[in-house]
Amino acid sequence: MDTFSCFNTILLNSAKKCSKCPNAENKDVALIYDANYYLLLTSILQRGGLSDIPFGHTYQELLKKFSSQNLLCFILYLDGIGLCKSIKLKMWLLSTSIIELPPGLRYHRHNMPIVSIWIGHNDPNVRMWLGNRFRMLLNLKKQQVYVNPSTSFNIKYYGVIGDCPALKLILDFIGHTGYYCCFFCFTQGYNIPGRNKRQYPYEKPLNLRDSKTILELILDAPLPTSILIDYQHVTLLRHFRDTVTQISTLLIPALRKQVDYELKTQPFPHFFKRKMRGIEDFSYIKATELRNLLLCGFLPRFYYSILEIDRVARMALFICGIRLIHSHPTFAQRTSAIADELLTTFYRDHSKFFEHLQNFVLHSHAHYAEMFDLNGASF
Template sequence: MNEASHNMRKKKLVVGVRQQQRRMKLAAEKMLEEVLLDCRDKSQAATSDTNTIINDTQPVTAIPDDPVQQHTPHTDISSVGEDNVNNLVDGAYPYASDQYSSTEATEEDSGFSDADSYQAWDDDDGEQACELLGDTQTQPSSDEEQDDDKEKVEETARMKKSLAEWVIQCNVPRSHVNNLLRRPKSDCGLNVPIDSRTLLNTMRSKPSLRSVTPRQYAHFGLAKGLLTLMSYHKIHSTITKIRIIIHVDGIPVSKSSGSQFWPILCSIHGYKESKVIIIGIYHGLKKPANVNDFLSDFVCEATQVLQEGLQYDGRVVEVEIAALVCDAPARCMVTSVVSHNGYFSCHKCETKGVWARTVLSAHGGRVAYPEVNAPLRNDAYFRARSQPGHHNQKKERSIIEKLPIDLVKAVPIDYMHNVCIGVQKKLLRIWLFGKMDPTRLTTDQKKLVSDFLVFIKEYCPVEFPRKTRTLDDFPYFKATEHRNHLLYFLPVALKGVLSKKMYDHYMLFHVAIKILTNSKHCQTYNTYAENLLKRFVEDCVSIYGVKFISYNVHNLIHLPADVQELGSLDSYSAFPFENKLQTIKNLMRTSANPLAQVIRRLKEIEEINTIDDYASPSSTETLSYSCEHTNGPTPINFKGYQYKTIQLRNVTICTKRPNNCVFLNDGSVALVKNILKSTDGKISLYVKKYLQKEDL
C-alpha cells in the first residue's frame, strides 16, 4: 500500500448525526442477516434455496445496498432459536467481533472508522436489533425529525439576532465581530456567519446620494421617521395632532481636516424622553454653499406632511412644526439673515447694536445690544423684510419661508447654547480670567469655590450625569456642567465669595432660569422671570461694562416669550439633538467615505430593529425594587418586604447617601431610612425629617 493510499485511509470525515444513524442501521441489518443465515445453516430445517453463504472468517469488504431485501424473503424468523433471539435482544451478536474487527472504513466506503462503528454498536445495538425484530422501540419518525430541525433553525435565528443586537447596541468594531464569529464557526461547528456584514445584513449596493455643493447629501425621509417615533411613543388613539421639533447643526468629523456633517434631525415635542430621528445628512469639507439646495428635500416632504398628515393606526394624524431649534450660526444660515454679530442680528426684536470698545486701541471692540425694550418682530414683518439690515442681501430668500410656520415664534432661542455655554460660561470666564478687572476672583477665592465643588461631589445624586470638579477644569466643562453650576451649585458656592452687588446680580440670572426650566412654574411666573432678566441685562452695564452685553446676553430677555409658546426651556432644548450628533459621529469606522459609512450603519440598525434608538420604551409607571433586606427600621407590627433601592422612571431613591435625600409634599426635607412594601402592595418610605430649615 503506497503512502497516499495510507493517508487516505487515515483521513476521517465529519459525518452528520442522521448520516451516522443511517449507516449504523445498515450495519445492524447486515449483522442480523449474517446471524440469520448462520442459524439457518445449523438448523435441521435448512432449505436448499439458500443462495448466499457468508464465511464468518472472511473479512467484510462491502455492505450491500439493501441486504434486508436481498435475504429476508428466504428467511423464516421462526427458524431462529430461542437462545439466539435472546442473544440478539441483549446485543450479543454471534461472530460480530470477528467480522467487524477486520473491517476498515475508509473515505471511499463508509466514511467513518472502525472505532466509530464499535462506538455505534455499543450505544445503539439493542435498539437497532429490537427494531428489526419487531420490538416496541422505534426510531424517531420523520415528523419528529422535522420538528427537531425546525427548532434548531429557530434557535440559530434567535442566536444570530441576539448577536446582531449586541453588535449594534454596543457599537462593536466590525473587525472584532469577525474575529468573534470565526471562533464558534470553526471550533464548535455552530451555524453562524463568519462575517459581520452577513450577520447585520449590511447594505451592499451603493448608497443613493444627491450632489449638494460642495459635496453630497443623503435623505432618509421625514414621514418614515415620524411613524417610527409614533410607534416608539405608542401614540394614543385620542391624539389627532403631533408637534415636532426640527434641528439643524454641524459637527466636525475629523480634527485634521474640515470634514463635517450637517444633519437635519427631528423629535416629537411634549415627550420628556423623546427620541431623535435623522431626516437627512450632508457631508463636506465645508458647510453647504446653498442652504436652499441643502434643505430642498426636507422642505418638499415637510410641506406634504404638514398638509396631508400621516396615516397611523387606521387614522390620520396632523403634523405641525412647533420649533426650528438651532444655535446662532446655524439659525442665521437656515433663515438667510445676517450673522449673529451684526448690528441688526437679533431675531426677536428690531434693536440696533452699538459699537463697544474692548481695548484702548481704536479698532478693538464688538457690537453690544444694551436696549431691552425695542419693538418686537413678527412673522409678517419678517417675510416682508421690513428691516432690510436684518436679512442677508447677498443670499436669496430661504426655502424655509415656504413652510407654514411662524418664522419668529417658531424659531426659538436655544438655552443650551445661549444660557449654558453662552452667558453662564461667559460669567465664569470673567470671574476666573478677567484681565486687571475688579470682578476677577483671587487665588484664595478660586480655591474656596473649588474645594466646595469637590466636597459637594459626594452628595450629588445619580440623576446628575456629571459630577462636580474643580475650577481648574473650566476649559473642559460641558454644557451639562454649566447648567448644573447655574441651577444648583454656584449660588451656594459663591455666597460670601463674590461681592454683594455681584452676587445679587448673579441671583437674578439664577432665579429667572430656575423658573423657566420648571415645567410647573414657567407659565405662572413667566412675567416675573422676564422682569428679572431685563434687570439682569440692564445691571450688566454698571458691573461688567456695556461690552459685556453680547448677542447671547441680550437674547436672555426673549427667553420668557419662547417659554410661553413652547413650554419650559428643557422641552425644546438642543441637549438631545447634540447627543444624537455624537451618536452619528461614532458610527464611523474610518475617515474614508464617512457619509456612506453612516448610511450603512443606520441601515443595519433599521434591519435589526433594535436600539439604542427605536426599541419600545419600558412602562414608565412600573416600580422596580432591589437589595431586599430585613434590617429595618420599620413601623410597629409591619408585615411585608424591605428594600434599599426603588426606581420610578428616571428617579432613584436609596437608603444610602447620596440618593437618600427627598423633599416631602409639605416642603420638608427628609432622609430615607428604609423602603417598605406591605403585603397588600402599598409602598411607603420610612424617613427621618429635618426639623429646622434656614435660608442661605
C-alpha cells in the first residue's frame, strides 16, 4: 500500500500529511492498494471456462495479426465509486475483464483481476497512480503466462471501458462537459446562457480523432477504436434515467402515481432478476431495473394515453436502437446501420421534445453503432 499526497510526494506510511507542501491537508492524502495481479489472474485461469468468443471486427483482426499465439485478451475497466457522500470520499478501481470468458461470466467481480485501487478525496492523477502498474502490465505482455506447465497464454490488451468521467480520467481529456470532450470526434458544444449545462447538437459527419494517452503504451488495438463506452452507466443510469425523470415531472401528480403503481406491480417471468421500480424511487434504482423499464416497461406504460404521440414515438426510436445494439445482430449485416439511423434521428431532434438533455451523454450514442461493429454486442 502506498500513500500519496498533493500528487507530488510519496508519503511514508506513518505520515498523515505532506511535509513538503505548506498548504497540505490530511484530506489530500490518498491510499493506493496494488493487487498481486499475476496471482489473481492465474487463479482465475486455473478455474477454466475459457471459450472462443465472436467479439467483432477488432478482435478478429487481433487473432489474424497474432495467429501463431495462444491469445488472452483483456479489457481494462475503470470505475469510480462514491464511498461517502458527506465527505466526498471516492474509490477508483482499475480491473481487467477477460474477453475469452463467456459474456455471462466475464463481468463477475471474481473473474476480473484487480490491478489497483485508489481511495481519496481528489480524483487521481492517473500517470502517478498507474504508471508503475502499466509497466507491470507491459511486462506481462513480454512474457508467457503459464496456467500449468503445458498451457500458456500471450497477453494482449484490447481496450478500455468506463463511463464518461472514468474515460475522461484515463484518456487525459479536459472534461466530459468541456470543449472537445468527445473521445471519438471533434464535436464542439455550446453553453445554455445562464446555466451550467453544455449541449451537443447533432452534427454529421462525425470526425474521428487520434488520441495520445498513457494507454497507448500497452494497448494492442488502436485508439480511439479501443475505447468502449460503458452502456450501463451512459445509457441506463444517465440518459434514460434523466429522460424518464423529465417526462414524469411533466405529468400531473395523480397520473404519475398511477404510472408508478403500474410499473411496480407489473408481473415478470421468474428468470427476471429484478422487477421495475416506480419513478419516485429513481434515486436508488439499479441498472438492471432500468434495463427492464427500457426494454419492457416504458412503451406499454407510457403509451399515448399518458404521453403525446410524438414524444412516445421519439422514445420508441431510442428504445429500438438500444435493443438492436444490445443483442445479437437481428438484421444481420444491416443491424448497426439501422440502429444508427434510429439513434441519430432521436439525437438530431432531441431538443424539440426534451429540455437541455442534448449533452455529452446523449452525444456518445452517436458512436454506438460503430462500437457495435468493432466490438460486438457485449461492450
